[in-house]
Amino acid sequence: MEKKFGVYICTGCGIGETVNIEKLKKKSARVSKIEADNIRVHQILCSPEGLEVIKNDIKEGVNTIIIGACSPRVKFEEFDFPGAIVERVNLREFVAWTQEPMTDDTQSLADDYMMMGIIKTQKGSLPEPNILQDLSNTILVIGGGMAGLSASLEAAKAGYQVVLVEKEAELGGMAAKLYKETPRQYPYDQLEEPRIFNIIKEVESNPNIKVLKSSMIEKTDGQPGLLDVTIRNNGNSETMRVGAVIMAAGWKPYDASKLGHLGYGKPNVITSVQMEEMAKKGKITRPSDGKEAKKVAFIQCAGSRDSNHLPYCSSFCCGTSLKQAKYVREKNEDAIAMIFYKDIRTPGQTELFYKNMQNDAGVLLTKAEVTGVNDAGNDNLYIEAENTLLGEKIKVEADLVVLATGIVPATRASQEYLDGLTEAQKKGDDAKKAYIESTPKPEFILNLTYRQGPELPSLEGAYGFADSNFICFQYETRRTGIYAAGCVRQPMTMSDAAEDAAGAALKAIQCVEHVAKGIAVHPRAWDATFPDPLMIKCTSCKRCTEECPFGAIDEDEKGTPFYRINRCRRCGTCMGACPERIVSFKDFSVDIVGSMIKSIESEEDEFRIIVLACENDAYPAIDSAAIKRQRLNPKARIIPVRCLGSTNLVWVTDAFSKGIDGLMLLGCKYGENYQCHFVKGSELANYRFSKVKETLDKLQLESERCQLVQVAISEYDQIPKMINDFVERVEEIGPNPFKGM
Amino acid sequence: MAEATVIKPDLDFVKGVIEGGGDSLKKCYQCATCTVVCNVTPEDHPFPRKEMVWAQWGLKEKFAGNPDVWLCHQCNDCTAHCPRGAKPGEVLGAIRKQTIKQYSSPSFLANLVSSKGLVWLVFLIPALLLGAILSVDGTFIPNEEEIKFSYFAPTLTIQAVFVPALTFGLLVGVLGLMKFWADMKKAAGVTSGDLGGSISATAKEILSHVKFKSCGVSADRFTSHFLVFYSFVMLGIATALGVLYIDIMHMESPFRFGYGTPVKIFGLIGAIGLLAGVFLMISNRFKNAEKVGIGSYFDWLLITIVGVIMASGILSWVMRVAGIAGVAYTVYFIHLVFVLSLFLYLPYSKLAHMFYRSAAICFLKYSGREKK
Amino acid sequence: MSEQQKTVLVVGGGFSGLTAAVETAEAGFNVVIIEKTPFLGGRVTQLNKYFPKLCPPNCGLEINFKRIKNSGDISFYTLAEVEKISGQEGNYDVTIKQNPRFVNDKCVGCNACNEACPVEMPNEFNFGLDKTKAAYITHNQAFPFKYVLDSKNCKGKSCAKCVEACKYDAINLDMKPEAVNLKVGAIVFATGWDLYDVTKLDLLGGGKIKNVITNMQMERLASPNGPTSGKILRPSDNKEVNNIAFVQCAGSRDENHLPYCSYICCMASLKQATYLREQYPDSKVQIFYIDIRTPGRYEQFYWKVKEDPNVTLTKGKVAKVEEDPATGDVLLTVEDVLLGKKITAKFDMVVLAAGMVPSTRTSKIPTDISYTNDGFVVPASLKKGMFAVGTLKSPVDVSRSVQDATGVAIKSIQSVRRSI
Structure with a gap:
């Protein structure tokens, strides 16, 4: 495109009173090689009359426009000229509204801003999207629990092909183990039948969803739109191309064997997951003698909210124990359920569930710090607690104790392993080797072939949750096109996980749609520019591959960086990192x-x-x-x-x-x-x-x-x-x- | 650090409280709004929040010798402001009922009075008893033309039935009070104190009704309870004077027909006061029903007994004046049955609070806890 | 598929609505946002910082506004309300009432009208903590950056001082409400929430005691663009606040007021404790609560605030608040439940952690929808192709609103696709 420049200066909003426009014109003319007389000045450039001036010039062939007026953050609709290079020089905010009028300093400032604007347009050019070939828009979903199933259905219903990979032989995950669910619908105060089985049916009968059970991801290679995923199923490996990934690998209950101080290991101390399984089978009995349990104690935050175990709240255990207390009461009207809590956490509408569940003669609640679970003879147990509502240290007998164990994201094991590896690496190759030999390698979930590592990075202090730490932009991870959903992201209830999955599915769809158009995804979702390195000048110093926050740059066998453009978010970090200055956007x-x-x-x-x-x-x-x-x-x-x-x-x-x-x-x-x-x-x-x-x-x-x-x-x-x-x-x-x- | 107390949740106690008018017990989530809005609670051992959790856990031993539940004057400010609808005022009433049951023997009578399902029996027993006695002495169907209640129920018969009944009631009540007193001392670990001073201070507090004045939402409870209390006292005095006149001084009955003796006028004022007081109590309950609840069976049993006594007393008098003998005698019989119920059930009904509340207030002074 | 069928209408331009809109648009669909107030951004524009990162809400808003500016697929109406909805999924006819702004697109945001305007009115954006003019803009990062004349307070042509003052011919006092008809495929309701009316909390002195403020007022007091430019001063005498109490569950978890938990208030008070602690190093904070609810990873934020020795957390609900008329200090009475004692304490200022009320409690959506007793939308009652987001269904915080709004975006896309 041959550039034809047009320079426009607005004198409104105080610009004309702050800056000598004639001088500014002269200066601008010198840089832009446009005659000063041809630099257009208007007293209200954003007015229809002012805009007319620019539009007329465009008709005359002007295609590179420098507007010295207000900030580009305002009047964006007015100064939008598709097909032209437009540079907004912020004379109003940076000069007229913030400087002493008509001083030499102010004049020179305005001159410099105009000049820089003109140079920017001289050097820059219009973006052209980089659209890669053979793109897939299939969505891969990892995990067949509530989040994964929901994500699959949502994406399929929106018209996309879905491949669902589940590690176990059956779909359903943790949700399929439940006897009843906490309420998800109005009036939000009743136990509900599990809905997971209907969802499984729906998924399995949806023609857009291909379900692969007993399967694992062996390798994920490529970039959004071109992700080649190798899936191992019953000893066979198959590679397929997908566009984006939803990672919903779920959670595991916290390892109760670490909860000896709460009695775990004694015959009549079980976890809340075991409680669900028992309730599903029938009566609530004591493992020690099979007799019906009549005094059941629930200990909340078993592992959670504990700096020695899980320093976060697992979000759903209060609801779960209230629900299970109801199991105890429904199955035996003479039984009591005692709940020892730190705080009852039933936020939002869940409060109505709490209100309803506690209104039962045999459901007894107290805030307490449980200090011990000890033998009381006959395999019964004494719960000892202080700081209770009862006004004293108490000791109460139970014949069954349920530990409301918290959640550990499925991503945690691999994260810990990789963190250890990074630490070892810092100490040198020998330490790294020793680490690899001595540490059992956990199952990885994504197995990315990326230069920056095989899994989703998690932040320090995130305890393995694959979270990007954004409040406003919940789904942003540092691996473009891979979106976490459900309990790998945050501890959450099942209803929340289903909702969360829908959001992740949308982001996956946006990703495949954007790479198809050759534009970036969030936060520059409109951007058609892309980093275009002049590779012949590359020295393979690898600063770009190391620094890219999104792991968008891999290295080939020779160690030369190469860009996976569809992973790129257009921040320009590689451009900043490159000592050879070879990375440019248009x-x-x-x-x-x-x-x-x-x-x-x-x-x-x-x-x-x-x-x-x-x-x-x-x-x-x-x-x-x-x-x-x-x-x-x-x-x-x-x-x-x-x-x-x-x-x-x-x-x-x-x-x-x-x-x-x-x-x-x-x-x-x-x-x-x-x-x-x-x-x-x-x-x-x-x-x-x-x-x-x-x-x-x-x-x-x-x-x-x-x-x-x-x-x-x-x-x-x-x-x-x-x-x-x-x-x-x-x-x-x-x-x-x-x-x- | 103090040793842990072994607690034993008792589901039956919980159910007892729930069935005995505390059906909202389990709604409490221990926010302690009740304790704050209560104007009669001491600051140091405040109620009713802790009583609520004890009752929720069925810790009946916590209520043995517990004066706090009796310090509650059922203003129901707690109930009005409770964010959960747990009605601590009503629950405490139900707990007090459990305590009354616990301290008053024989237990079958206590159970009878507290069981809603047995309400028919509650009145049938005194009715049969009285009916039988009046049948035996042959006055059950008076044949005189003039309507005179002593034809129907001779003074002597009345005294022979009612004096023992009242004595029985008072005796059982006092026995319960003594057990309660001993338990309070044990629970608080108090061995001695100024009993005389405490009693006189307690009497002052009760007579002045000072605590009722601090009620918030049901501030009008002061008036109604004040009226009922003093009317009862007046009626008691009038009755005692009647006995004095007739039986001891062998004078003519001060209540005889057509005469306005001072004793009679005194009694009449008491009667009107009681009627007004009961009316106020009932209307207040309805007025505040939305905020504080209408009250339990146990409350209404007492209100009913007193109300019927008053209504039947007046109606029988009206009928006598009107000369409608059948109705007059029938209503009078009902009147007597209810008075008998009041006496007989004194230690088992809500009226027993006169023993326990007085004892609790006294104990607070006796143990020195109140001063803090 | 026609453009109108491909269009999703988003009712409400708060953070939920904006999220639903930009996420839908970035998946390739047209979106129209309508917003009742003169500006987009909703409640979060009134917040000083978000928990738990203590980052400013305008940061995320700026990005979302940028997404709107750069997207050709999003248009919006401010000062607009839905009047009528008919039709069905894929083909809804919506009538919108566009209320007059009295300021046209020529406005450059120069502030001359504001300077000229003689009418002062209580500043609603600052919850009445100060006054503003009838020609105003809420704050310096407002979007769109265009002034508005308050139709209730502006004296109109009898005054017209702003018209004289405006050099850009941007004020038009003749503007009248207009009806706009839209054809859309799906509708997302994201009309947000209001703060519970604390004057109903008679025990807590809400609206009666000067130095008892709401949590939202506290946000304004701490905001750089608030009435005190971010300095926390108490309303009665502009004194620095050295001793503050937070009353949790002010209205929430209370069947006399709001039976549900408002979700955000525990985190909000912990966050606001940091505002004060940062400004006044010797200040003391006491938080009175029933249960501290900091679910998930928010727990870490709770721990961090709790570690501060000048922050005390006391279990017990405040049920009595009185003013010391001589000093303006505030006396609170509470039972310290774990101690079993009734205590009264004095504070410079008290913040009521007031609850969240769905906007639909007072203004219903003009279509056939069921509501809970508390005014929340019952999701199952929504017609096909209609969706409710965030706080319309249950109290949630910003991050969960974003989560929900992103999820709703895919559902509206499905809806539009389904009806082709």
């Missing part, structure tokens, strides 16, 4: 940003600071400060980046060699409660820039000239100070000695 590259930086004129007597701002949070925060008409430091030039992860160290050199005095990175919080939309971007930037000293040393510059500051979108009111503080520090260091060279 509208975002090391060169584009570098050129923008280099275009900034820095006279000897002027301080110039560059702020690389994350466009997701930091940029809107600056806009918000502007809306409040807070003053921004006129020495700072803000350049948006896709994610701080995309900042390349070469920009440091670009900036400082050009005489820029300081470089500030403004991005999302990282760490345990990270807010980075690409999970690791800002953290990686921080890591990279902690090593920037080397670069600066080479230039004989102070490392304090470069700083990363974490900011949340809500902290807009602190941004002016953050920038001022940084400018002050740099001013204290003194001007960049390269200035004017």
